[in-house]
Amino acid sequence: MHKPYAHRTAALATQHGKQRALSRPFQDLTGLNLVVPSMLDTDTLGSFDGRLARTGTAIDTAIAKARLGFAASGQSLALASEGSFGPHPRLPLLAAGIEVLVFIDAERELTLTETLFVERTNFGHRDVPETAALGDWLTRVGFPGHALMVRPLGGAVIAKGIQDAATLARAVAEAVALSPDRRARVETDMRAHLNPTRMASIRRLGIRLARRIATPCPACAAPGWGQSGVTRGLPCADCGTATEMIAGIEFRCTACGHAETLSRPDGLTHAPPGYCPACNP
Ligand SMILES: [Zn+2]
Ligand SMILES: [Zn+2]
Structure with missing residues (x-):
């Protein structure tokens, strides 16, 4: 296969371990070596609020992250991803997500995007007076392999990245005590390094974008025909x-x-x- 970026390096603007999903397909299919710049704060660009963003909004956020990658790394190639989760647009009782992956080649002024509509996600929450009330919901969201976050109902998150029962019980008790109506909101932590289902979606998307980058335009031979x-x-x-x-x-x-x-x-x-x-x- 044609490798348009053999021996080149791209900045991967992530704080959440996405190189674990993306390094291999980009190395194998495009020749790109991915580096994660230090001194990067992509969380300032917004985080999950439980509503599914429009695809255009998610693409804009991913492009803004990629720009942070240029600034932090000095590379002229950058890759960034953005995910958004919420109620399914047509089946409101189910959850869905969109994952966006953007590659920018600043020298060629090329922006390539792939998006994935995700119908398999553990995204969800429960409002409970005690941990026992979570019942088999914990199994359904893949806990403890998939992490959880806890907040007093209506308040700010007091614990995230929770992956064991003792920490969960402590956080729920604390949130219940802080909540005026004595309930804790327990929700899925959607950060990629704590959510294997999401990491798998990002890997699928990475393979698609890497294949696209490796496909030259039949007219001008620029990377990214798709x-x-x-x-x-x-x-x-x-x-x-x-x-x-x-x-x-x-x-x-x-x-x-x-x-x-x-x-x-x-x-x-x-x-x-x-x-x-x-x-x-
Ligand atoms: Zn007809
Ligand atoms: Zn072309």
Whole structure:
């Protein structure tokens, strides 16, 4: 495979051990060696508030983190990630997340982004008067392999990164005592190094972005040829009317603007009439 950044170094703007998930795919697929700059405070750029951010917002935050990476490392290549979790947009009883990974090549003025909509996450919380009331929720969120945070209900976090039952019981008792209505909020700690499920999502995303970086644009050979979106309007098999179904996959080069539309990977060229706004209103 073509390795566009062999023997080059990129700053990975993270405080949460994401190099464990990302170093290997970037080394193997792009030739990039990742370094984590010291003196980096990405937490100033916002943290989880329990609401799912819009993808654009998450991308902006990741780009801001990558810029911190340039400033802290002196490198002209930087990588940063951002995750956001909250209620599933269509199934509010379930949790979901988005993970964004951004690579910036400042010399080529290239910004490459991959996003992942995550439907497998342990994100959640419980408001309880005592630890026993957490019941099997602890198992469902993967405790103690996945860490927890505790706060008095309505108050600020008093303990985070909790990975053992004794520390959890102490923190819950303290939070209950501090809370006007005698309840503690226990929530999942979503920082990557304390959340193996999230680390696995970041690794998947890393492999996708590294593959994209290793794919040159067919027109100008810049790194990062990959999917930029989809076009809709697959024609109805009976009457030819454009439907809402995906007609093609759009690829675009962020360096030169060259674009191509590829047919659907499943080979479907017409929509079943059941999806047609004319035949099946
Ligand atoms: Zn190009
Ligand atoms: Zn039709």
